Amino acid sequence: MKISFYCLLVVVLLCILDVVYTQVYKKSNPRNKIQRVLALKNESFDYVFLGNSRVENIIVTPLINQETDKSALNLGIQQAKLNDVLVILKLLIHNNVKMQKLFVQIDSHYNDLGSSDIVKSQLLPYIHSNEIINSYLKENDSEFNQKYYIPFYRYAVNDYRVGFREVFASVLSQAKNTDFNDGYIPFGNRRNTAIPKLPASVISKNIVLDEIVEICKSNEIEIVLFCAPYCPGLHKDNYLSEIDYEIDNLYNFSSAITDSSYFADCGHLNHSGAMKFTEFLIDELKL
Amino acid sequence: MLFNTFTFFLFFITVFFLYWFLLKKRRVSQNILLLIASYVFYGWWDWRFLSLIVISTIVDFAIGKLIFNTTDKKRRKVLLVISLLVNLGFLGFFKYYNFFIENWILAWESFGISMNLSSLQIILPVGISFYTFQTLSYTIDIYRKKIEPTDSILSFATFVAFFPQLVAGPIERAQHLLPQFLRERKFSYKHALSGIHIFIWGLFKKVVIADTCATYVDVIFQDYGSMSTLTLMLGAVYFAFQIYGDFSGYSDMAIGLARMLGFDLMQNFKYPYFARDIAEFWRRWHISLTTWFRDYLYIPLGGSRTTLALQVRNVFIIFLVSGFWHGANWTFIAWGFLNAIYFLPLLLLKRNRVNKDNIEIVNVGQGIKTGFKILATFTITCFSWVFFRADNIQHALDYIMRMVSNKNFGIQFLSIERYNIELIAILGVFIAIEWFHRKHEHPFTGKFYLAKIILILFLTIVLGVFSNHEDFIYFQF
Structure with a gap:
């Protein structure tokens, strides 16, 4: 009897916690960019930037607002890949978020048809309630069935990102250090001089990017593909020159910043570098 | 698996x-x-x-x-x-x-x-x-x-x-x-049920205590150069609970699983951090290994029925071999050596078999005395764990030097976005649970055992670390 009671107890606890966590994420103020995206409804922006940390840490959206008087939103998320960019774009369109120009960062992750664990974790609370998220996770998460059918499993195996601490902070409406209104997050004071290794060659076709372009076309959004700056040590890298040939209309800004003091590490500008690059972007693209 | x-x-x-x-x-x-x-x-x-x-x-x-x-x-x-x-x-x-x-x-x-x-x-x-x-x-x-x-x-x-x-x-x-x-x-329903109880307790020790401690320990030992004295001290304490929760948690789960299948395995841990001296610690820690060495190495070498000089030699052999058993690194040998040093005064004063009984607190004075002994034993144990956890001897020595020299007792915000002292509360609760149930295999006994099970299950689900499953430390040995 008691063994059955324990089994039942565990199942009941898992179900209750699953419901509680999900409701907390649905009803609390955004504490990550996915929540921010889902909270955006019927809004309009002049410029939206999508990509990974090489967008999040380098596009100073407040500066764009200030200098151009245009609204800009930085939705770069750490480790995001083109599949993640695609799902965010779909969510924005689904929520009737209008944008004049969409800036999509393209660089070494062009070769990667996978998806980011961070984005996947942050999407998990909405696995049952949002069709776009559901189909994205079905395609990109090898543990989709467990996460979909076993109560609380999705929170347990992602405890670091959507577990108790995050729920607790959400309940208390603790503000994050990040200002999600514009989405720019400076890189911080770390400094790393190591030079990353880029892929040897560029893949000939990325079907995810094709889909992104197609969606923009059908929704009359002007898409701008750009490669963010790398440190001088990578300026002559074969991959970065090859990517120019492979992708039409790519703004290759990989060599736009030549002074290494503007870099926190080879792939990320520090705050001064981000300011300088955003100024450069405003001039170069006539924002 | x-x-x-x-x-x-x-x-x-x-x-x-x-x-x-x-x-x-x-x-x-x-x-x-x-x-x-x-x-x-x-x-x-x-x-x-x-x-x-x-x-x-x-x-x-x-x-x-x-x-x-x-x-x-x-x-x-x-x-x-x-x-x-x-x-x-x-x-x-x-x-x-x-x-x-x-x-x-x-x-x-x-x-x-x-x-x-x-x-x-x-x-x-x-x-x-x-x-x-x-x-x-x-x-x-x-x-x-x-x-x-x-x-x-x-x-x-x-x-x-x-x-x-x-x-x-x-x-x-x-x-x-x-x-x-x-x-x-x-x-046997009763047997299986007791297996489930001990398994639940072991799981709690592993995923809540050990794996949460691991999150802190990893960053503190990795970036020890930038840590305050307080953080470094806490790092050693957290590691003590990490390794205890990890290994005793695994042993409890093993015992519980075996019991569900109708087998009895020996008790491997008996609340070692409540030991009043290092000899008692070793009678309570990894009992199956300690008794193995006692029966197949210490006694054949003459054990305690020989001259004092040979007894000292035997103690050093046992602890050094035990350290080496844990891994092919000088850090484990140093850890074994330190424990031999701790043991030596007890042997020389013939006090290594004094604390063999259960811990009973009969009055305040004796309670304070016992508490002090437990704390002293725990402190020296934590000190030796630094060698166990460090990558090499130099790392361990640097860690200890910084712990005693930088004199900064400030609360520190770590790169894992948590304060260094955050774990103290949960460890305090864990110690209290163990203390009040130190005469039992697990805490699910007495009048409120059902409430305790529900609470522990709840805490395991909510606070447990299930992502990036941390390997059990002792698998590598």
Whole structure:
């Protein structure tokens, strides 16, 4: 009897916690960019930037607002890949978020048809309630069935990102250090001089990017593909020159910043570098 | 396959139902199932190393029989040596080869002679130290005429590979575990329930205590150069609870799983951090290994029934070998050496067997005295754990130097976005639970046991670390 009671107890606890966590994420103020995206409804922006940390840490959206008087939103998320960019774009369109120009960062992750664990974790609370998220996770998460059918499993195996601490902070409406209104997050004071290794060659076709372009076309959004700056040590890298040939209309800004003091590490500008690059972007693209 | 994963849950549920319902009262079939399950469990990491277990099993089964059937002392000894060579040979090669080669080269280089020996890329088979010691005890006990060999290779193979305790103990003796494979097992509801209770407690210790501590310990030991005195001290304390929660949690889960299958395994931990001196600590910590060394090394060396000088020598041998058993690194040897140093005053003052009884607090004065002793023992234990956790001796010494020299007792915000002191509350609750249940195997006893189970299950689900499953530390040994 008691063994059955324990089994039942565990199942009941898992179900209750699953419901509680999900409701907390649905009803609390955004504490990550996915929540921010889902909270955006019927809004309009002049410029939206999508990509990974090489967008999040380098596009100073407040500066764009200030200098151009245009609204800009930085939705770069750490480790995001083109599949993640695609799902965010779909969510924005689904929520009737209008944008004049969409800036999509393209660089070494062009070769990667996978998806980011961070984005996947942050999407998990909405696995049952949002069709776009559901189909994205079905395609990109090898543990989709467990996460979909076993109560609380999705929170347990992602405890670091959507577990108790995050729920607790959400309940208390603790503000994050990040200002999600514009989405720019400076890189911080770390400094790393190591030079990353880029892929040897560029893949000939990325079907995810094709889909992104197609969606923009059908929704009359002007898409701008750009490669963010790398440190001088990578300026002559074969991959970065090859990517120019492979992708039409790519703004290759990989060599736009030549002074290494503007870099926190080879792939990320520090705050001064981000300011300088955003100024450069405003001039170069006539924002 | 780790006990705290969904894969293992499915694996165990399958084995459990086949074992008790399909193969009920069919002992041989149950043993076959356990053997297959154990090999699948082990092969999940790396099936190639199953061959080592199979070879050890066949060699010790055969040698056990040959020793028993021989009266010639010399022949018996030769057979025992063959068993030792095979088992310790595997262990030596896979675990210690590179260590000896590297130190051999370093030793010659210190004389200005460069050597051209190269180390090998050797993968350490999971749990090799555990099953090697378990199977060795079988042949040694037959040699000593303490047990008779079994006629059933199936039972023996299952004894060697029994999955609940295969990769991290408790290190069982043939005398205790083997007969359990030879007799019929009946499902006992009470027994299974107590297995579930101890498993739940072990799971809590692993995923809530150990793995949460690990999150802090990893960052503190990695970036120790930028840590305050307080953080470094907490790092050592957190590691003490990490390794305790990890290893005793694994042992409890192993005991619980075995009990659900109708087996009794020995208790491996008895609230070691409540020990009042280091000798008592070692009677409470990793009991199956400590008693193994006592029976197969310390006593044959003369134990405590010899001259004081030889007793001191024996203590050092035991602790150094114990340290080396944990890993091929000088840090483990230093850890063993430190423990020998701690033990020495107790031995010289003949006070190493003073604290053998349960801890009873009868009045405030005695309570304070006991509390002080426990705290002192815990402090020196934490100090030695720094060596156990450090990457190398220099790292350990630097860590300790910074701990005593930077005199910064400030609360620090770590790169894992948590304050260094955040864990103190949860550890305080854990210590209180253990203290009030120190006479029991687990806390699920007494009037409110159901409420305690619900609470612990709730905390395990909510606070447990289930992402990036941290390996059990002792798997590497």
